[in-house]
Amino acid sequence: MPLKLAVSIVMLLLAVPAFAETHYVKMLNRNETGGMVFEPDYLEIMPGDTVKYLATHIGHNAASIDGFLPEGATPFKGKIDQEIEVTFTVAGFYGVKCSPHFDMGMVMLIQVGSEPPSAALIPDGMPKDAAARFEKIIDRAQANNGTAR
Secondary structure (H helix, E strand, O other): OOHHHHHHHHHHHHHHHHHOOEEEEEEEEEEOOEEEEEEOOEEEEOOOOEEEEEOOOOOOOOEEOOOOOOOOOOOOEOOOOOOEEEEOOOOEEEEEEOHHHOOOOOEEEEEEOOOOHHHOOOOOOOOHHHHHHHHHHHHHHHHOOOOOO
């Protein structure tokens, strides 16, 4: 392989992280959809993108849900009342909860990559309100061709 071509390929590969996006999610006590919510509650992102959880209202955090993240993904848990940034590198579906309000259904779904929302599997043993909210998120995303807008 000629040196110029090899250098061009390396430079192109190094530039890929420059295309990564940062998405912002508010942790709220209430919005027009109800109480104890993430806004938005669904994101479709690409590997390498970052999600920044904003401590908009007090008493919330963002944490991954055990058993609801892709194999090889790193779990995360933010502190109460503090912002956290998470970079998602493994494709698949991530269930995210507010630890104090998980039983009340304060959850969100992140789709990393291009799998359709119908491929998301809600784990058994999920609190009733959390499972119901995940079902609504997935139904809404499917109805909107893969986006929960």
